[in-house]
Amino acid sequence: MKKAGIILMVFVIIFPIATADTGQIEVNIFQEDCIIDFQEGWNLFSFCKNLNDNNLANVLSSISDKYRYVMVWDETQQSFEIYSPRASQNPFTTFNDNYSYFIYMYEQVTLDISGSIPPTEQRNLPEGWTTPAYQYDFSTAVADIFQNTWVNFRYIMKWDNINQEFQIYSKSSSNNPFTQINSKEGRFIYMYDSSTIDY
Amino acid sequence: MILQQSTIKMNLLNKIIQKASPLSKKEKSQIFLTLLLIHFLILILIPSTSADVYVGTTEGYIYNTEGQVVDASDVTVTVNQCIVGCTQSIVSENSGYYVTANLNLPKQGVVTVYAQKMTALGLEFGQANGIANDYQAANVNVVICLPAPQPSLVQEPNTHDTFATLEWASSADLKGYATWDEVRVDSTNYPKNNNPGSKSLDITGLSFSSHTWRVRTCTNFCCSSWVTDTFNVGNTRPNPPTPTPQLDTIPTTIDFTWISGADEDFDETFDEFEYHIIEDNWESTTNAISPISKEVFGCNYYEWRVRTCEKESEQLCSSWATDGFIACGIQCPACTSNCGSGGGDGGGGTTCTAKTKTLVVTNQLTTEQEEAHKLLISFATSGTSDNIWFKVNSSEFDFSDYPITSLIDSKAKFELIGKPKGKVPPGEYNFTLDVFEGNKKTIEEQMTIKVKKPLLINVKRIAQEMPKRKSWWIYSLIVIIILIILYIYLKNRNPSMNQKIKGKVKNTLKKKI
Numbered sequence: 001m002k003k004a005g006i007i008l009m010v011f012v013i014i015f016p017i018a019t020a021d022t023g024q025i026e027v028n029i030f031q032e033d034c035i036i037d038f039q040e041g042w043n044l045f046s047f048c049k050n051l052n053d054n055n056l057a058n059v060l061s062s063i064s065d066k067y068r069y070v071m072v073w074d075e076t077q078q079s080f081e082i083y084s085p086r087a088s089q090n091p092f093t094t095f096n097d098n099y100s101y102f103i104y105m106y107e108q109v110t111l112d113i114s115g116s117i118p119p120t121e122q123r124n125l126p127e128g129w130t131t132p133a134y135q136y137d138f139s140t141a142v143a144d145i146f147q148n149t150w151v152n153f154r155y156i157m158k159w160d161n162i163n164q165e166f167q168i169y170s171k172s173s174s175n176n177p178f179t180q181i182n183s184k185e186g187r188f189i190y191m192y193d194s195s196t197i198d199y
Numbered sequence: 200m201i202l203q204q205s206t207i208k209m210n211l212l213n214k215i216i217q218k219a220s221p222l223s224k225k226e227k228s229q230i231f232l233t234l235l236l237i238h239f240l241i242l243i244l245i246p247s248t249s250a251d252v253y254v255g256t257t258e259g260y261i262y263n264t265e266g267q268v269v270d271a272s273d274v275t276v277t278v279n280q281c282i283v284g285c286t287q288s289i290v291s292e293n294s295g296y297y298v299t300a301n302l303n304l305p306k307q308g309v310v311t312v313y314a315q316k317m318t319a320l321g322l323e324f325g326q327a328n329g330i331a332n333d334y335q336a337a338n339v340n341v342v343i344c345l346p347a348p349q350p351s352l353v354q355e356p357n358t359h360d361t362f363a364t365l366e367w368a369s370s371a372d373l374k375g376y377a378t379w380d381e382v383r384v385d386s387t388n389y390p391k392n393n394n395p396g397s398k399s400l401d402i403t404g405l406s407f408s409s410h411t412w413r414v415r416t417c418t419n420f421c422c423s424s425w426v427t428d429t430f431n432v433g434n435t436r437p438n439p440p441t442p443t444p445q446l447d448t449i450p451t452t453i454d455f456t457w458i459s460g461a462d463e464d465f466d467e468t469f470d471e472f473e474y475h476i477i478e479d480n481w482e483s484t485t486n487a488i489s490p491i492s493k494e495v496f497g498c499n500y501y502e503w504r505v506r507t508c509e510k511e512s513e514q515l516c517s518s519w520a521t522d523g524f525i526a527c528g529i530q531c532p533a534c535t536s537n538c539g540s541g542g543g544d545g546g547g548g549t550t551c552t553a554k555t556k557t558l559v560v561t562n563q564l565t566t567e568q569e570e571a572h573k574l575l576i577s578f579a580t581s582g583t584s585d586n587i588w589f590k591v592n593s594s595e596f597d598f599s600d601y602p603i604t605s606l607i608d609s610k611a612k613f614e615l616i617g618k619p620k621g622k623v624p625p626g627e628y629n630f631t632l633d634v635f636e637g638n639k640k641t642i643e644e645q646m647t648i649k650v651k652k653p654l655l656i657n658v659k660r661i662a663q664e665m666p667k668r669k670s671w672w673i674y675s676l677i678v679i680i681i682l683i684i685l686y687i688y689l690k691n692r693n694p695s696m697n698q699k700i701k702g703k704v705k706n707t708l709k710k711k712i
Contacts, residue, residue, distance in 0.1 A: 042252060071252070078306070078334055080252070102252060128334040129254060154336075155256060157300055168300040170258060175292045188254060190334060 034113040034137075036184050038063075038105045044159035044186035046133035047097040049115030054094040056083060063109050071102035073131040073188070098123070100131040100186025102159075122198050125149075125191045136199060137183040142169055145181065149195035156181070157188040253284045255304025255335040260295040261314045262342045263323060264374065264420045268295025269343060272316035276339075278302055279309040279328075304331045312339040320345050320373045325421065344421035347372040350380060350414045355430040359464045359512075362403040363430070369416045371395045376418040383425075384412040391417075407434040407513055437462040437507040439517040440470060447525040447579060450497065454490040460507035460517045467510040474503035477523075498527035498644070500559050500577075525559055525579065558642050560632055565649045572596055572648055574615040574632065578603075586637055591615060593630030595623045596648065623654035 034048035051059065060067060070083040072092060080102070081091040095101065097115070123132040134140075146153040150171065157166040158178060166188070167177040181187060257276045261269040270293045278285040284303030291297045291314065304310055308331045315324035322345075329339030350369035365384070372378050380392040384402055392398050395416070402412075410432060413425040438460035445453060455472065462468050472487035476499040484491060487505065495501055502523045508516035559577040566572045576589060587606070591598035596617035603611050615632075627649050634642035 155298075155300075157254070157256075166254070166300040168256060168298055170296075170298040172258065172294075172296050173292060173298055174294060174296075190256070190336065 034115065034184075036111045036113065038067075038103060038109050038111060039161040040105055040107050041161065041164050042159065043103050043105060043161055044100055044188075045103065045184055046100040046135060046186045047095070047113055047115070048135050048137055048184050049097070049113050050118045050135065051095055051097045051113070051115045053114075054096070056093050056095050057085070059095055059113070060103075060111070063105075063111055066106050066109050067103050068106060069102075069104040071104075072096075072099060073129065075126055075128070075130050078128055097135065098133050100133055100188075102186070120199065122196050125189055125195050125197060127191055127193050129188050129190050131186060131188055132197075134181055134183070134185065134187065134199065139180045139182045140199070141180050142176075143179070145197055145199070146171075149191070149197060152191045152193045152195045153189075154192055155188075155190040157190075158185055251284055251303070253301050253303040255284075255302030255308070255331065255337075256298065256300045257287075257302060257304065257310050257312065257329065257331075257337040257339060258296070258298035259312060259327075259329070259339040259341065261291045261297065261316075262295060262340065264342060264344050264376070264418075269314070269316055269323075270295060272314045272343060274299075274312060274314045274341070276302065277311045277313070278304045279311060281308075302335075304335050304337065306331060306333045306335055308335070308337075310337045310339060312341050314341045314343050316343060318345065342420065344418070345372075345374055346421050346423040347376075347378050347416040347418055349423045349426050350416050352412075352414060352426050352428045354428055355412070357431040357433060359433055361405045361407070361432060362401065363405060363410075363432075364399050364401050365412055366397070366399045367414050367426070368397045369395045369414070372416075372418050374418075376420070378416050378418055380414055380416050381422065382412065382414050385410055405432045407432050433464075434466075434509075434512050434515065435463050436515040437466070437468050437509060437517045439520045440505045440507050442503070442505055442520050442522045444522050445501075445503070445524040447527075448495065450495055450526055452492055452494050453526075454492050455503055455505075456490040457505045457520070458489070460520075462507070462509065464512070466512050468507050469510055470505055470507050471516070472503070472505050473519075474501060476500065477502055495526035498525075498558065500525050525577075527558060558632075558634060558644060560644055560646065565651045566654065567652055570654075572617040572619075574598075574617070574646075576601075576611070576613050576615060576632075578606075578611045578634070587611075588635040589615060590633045590635065591617060591630055592633065593617065593628065593648075595620055595628045595650075596630065619654040623650050625650050625653055 036045050036048070038045070053059065056070065057064070060070075064085065068084070071080045072083075073079075074081050083090045083092055097118075098121075118135040121135070125132065142156055143150075146156075153171055155171075156169045158169075158181070159165075160167050169176040169178060255278065261272045261274065263269050268291075270291055272291045272295075274289050274291055274297045276287045276289075276299050281303055284301065287299040287302055289297050289299045297314075302310070309328055310331060311326055311328050313324070313326040315322060317323075323343040325341050325343040327339050327341045329337040331337040348370040350367045353366040355363055355365060365382070367380070369378065369380050378393075378395055380398065382389040382392065382400055384400075389400055392400075408431070409429060411427060411429045413427040415425045416423045440457045440460045442455070442457040445455065455474070457470070459468065459470050469485065470487045470489070472484040472491050473481040474493060475481045476497075489505075493503075500523060502521060504519040504521040506517045506519045508514060560574055574591070578587070578589075587603040589601040589603075597620050598615050598617040601613060601615055603613075627647050629645065629647055632642075632644040632646060633640050634644075
């Protein structure tokens with residue numbers, strides 16, 4: 001299920017020659033591009049590939065004049081660090097594709113990410129808020145992701161690009177605004193205690 | 200975020216200015232200030248398109264006073280001491296649970312959660328505070344409560360009394376909970392008053408001021424809002440007494456009479472009486488009762504006054520009611536034509552209306568250098584007098600005699616101005632003021648002048664001499680100027696004159712040698 005979801009499988013079936021007893025099936029596997037749509041304003045995203053080049057300026061070079069800030073959540077300090085292309089010094093200059101990032105856009109753009117297909121991964125979630133990336137191109141139910149760590153799980157928040165605010169999923173709520181996490185979406189997860197999740 | 204944007208813009212401004220090298224330092228600073236102003240105007244006028252990202256959250260459950268969870272209640276979460284991103288509103292779920300995000304809730308920040316729901320009995324509401332943990336998450340449960348009905352107050356009228364009976368009625372709680380009333384008069388809380396019904400509370404020792412009292416009905420869970428009433432405890436001063444004017448008189452025993460001032464609040468009052476010779480200390484009588492007898496003597500101006508005061512309350516007093524008169528010792532002159540023969544049962548005798556004369560002299564006690572000395576004279580007579588003279592006898596001062604040919608209303612008031620006769624060293628000098636009617640001296644008043652600084656020259660004389668001295672100097676100056684002009688003129692007209700003069704001088708010297 002996990003592996004199957006990573007790639008889009010296109011089966012090109014060459015039907016066996018009707019007269020022969022044996023046939024030939026040729027399977028071609030195409031990887032879907034990792035293209036992220038950004039809206040004007042703040043966007044919380046995660047990469048859908050493992051980056052070949054982690055340099056932030058290089059990754060964003062195609063949209064260099066269209067973004068204003070990039071923010072990453074510091075799990076230790078429980079606060080944001082901010083990158084500004086205009087600043088002479090920035091707290092970070094590389095992307096870690098295991099984390100989600102906030103980016104502030106002047107306008108709606110798309111960003112084509114080049115990289116490799118991520119393998120099955122685990123994420124270590126410390127107590128408090130963390131922002132793990134979800135690099136796959138299929139959706140997964142929140143309940144499935146946290147099924148082994150439900151006791152420690154408290155919240156997961158996604159960013160609403162339109163209203164420019166978080167949507168919060170609480171395990172205590174019966175009326176959550178979402179139930180799945182999707183490809184390219186960034187997220188904030190609150191754990192009561194340190195836990196590990198498997199994608 | 201906005202702060203960081205501002206800092207970046209400021210750095211940019213600095214760079215722009217640095218490039219403009221031909222400009223002077225002053226010009227640079229002016230440009231900088233202008234750009235700074237524009238920068239702040241832009242920040243104020245153009246709304247920022249950037250949204251703020253806040254990760255603060257709050258969750259909890261809403262309960263009613265019966266311990267049941269409350270669904271569909273309106274929940275408002277407010278971060279205390281917060282400027283932006285401070286409030287979120289949500290509706291509780293069927294489980295009574297609520298959760299909200301996007302709060303600008305710092306670690307250990309305080310959050311207030313208010314919840315309300317309109318039920319069949321009325322609006323139930325409540326609030327609770329919570330503190331965020333180190334991950335900016337707070338957990339706050341709220342119990343909403345239906346308050347008992349507000350009590351109804353009997354409006355307390357304004358009064359002069361320092362005690363009052365406050366009355367109100369309270370109702371039973373709609374959910375049947377036990378109730379009590381809380382009463383507060385100004386800032387003082389009074390014991391709780393159990394059960395509904397009509398109630399009263401006696402308050403004593405009220406001050407003379409405005410008072411506010413309030414009542415509310417409470418259950419174990421919540422209270423109704425306060426019902427408030429304000430009344431005034433007032434007190435007015437007594438009215439001033441009405442003194443009977445005392446006529447000028449000769450030294451005698453006088454009965455001072457007056458009617459006490461009324462107190463509109465009907466407070467018990469007493470009167471205070473004071474009298475004195477003018478400029479002396481007052482002699483006081485408290486609890487004075489009209490009339491009061493006093494001996495007056497000499498030749499003095501007397502003042503007396505009375506006022507009415509409260510015995511209790513605020514012990515306020517009215518203003519003073521004042522009267523004045525002159526009592527002066529003058530021998531009763533021989534009977535005038537007013538004198539007549541008495542007759543009747545009392546036997547024979549002579550009734551006489553004496554002419555009473557009073558003289559009050561306000562003496563200027565000290566005299567400075569180059570000052571005239573003034574005597575302020577007030578003179579009154581009960582009869583008709585013409586051809587009155589006032590004469591001052593002094594070795595040091597020269598006062599002109601002051602004649603009065605006719606009196607207006609039998610009174611006269613004027614000044615006598617004395618000039619020093621010569622050099623008067625500091626000291627005390629006696630003089631006498633005499634009053635003559637016709638050729639007869641009727642009053643003789645001994646007085647003293649204190650001279651503080653030596654008096655050298657008559658005031659008026661100085662004033663007259665000064666202009667003469669000035670004109671002499673001006674005249675001399677004009678003559679000198681004319682002589683100088685003449686000399687210059689002659690010198691220019693005959694240039695060889697100097698040489699001639701020099702030659703003459705040389706010849707003279709040679710001859711002498």
